[in-house]
Amino acid sequence: MSKTVDLCAKDELESGSVRKFVADGHEIAVVRIEDDFYAIGDRCSHANYSLSEGEVILEEKELECWKHGSTFSLTTGKPTCLPATKAVPVYDIAIEGDRVLVVID
DSSP: OOEEEEEEEGGGSOTTEEEEEEETTEEEEEEEETTEEEEEESBOTTTOOBGGGSEEETTTTEEEOTTTOOEEETTTOOBSSTTOOSOOOEEEEEEETTEEEEEEO
């Protein structure tokens, strides 16, 4: 059963930024690119570092792990370069008015 969790107001995240949230026990990195929002698991699958401390790669819609340089697709959670080889979870985002919500399965 899915659960929807309110995270923040849309204007609390600037385009090109990432922020960590804990929603229903899940650590989630939320990225804003222009008017689109993406949510992926916050822990790098390679070495368990926080992805929300990494850099957003706007053109490719990826998030880079700050420690070892693995990048993860914001749409699929799959790593796009080594050393990571396993995907991280991806979460659906819902927008209600000016609020950003995440859907937890």
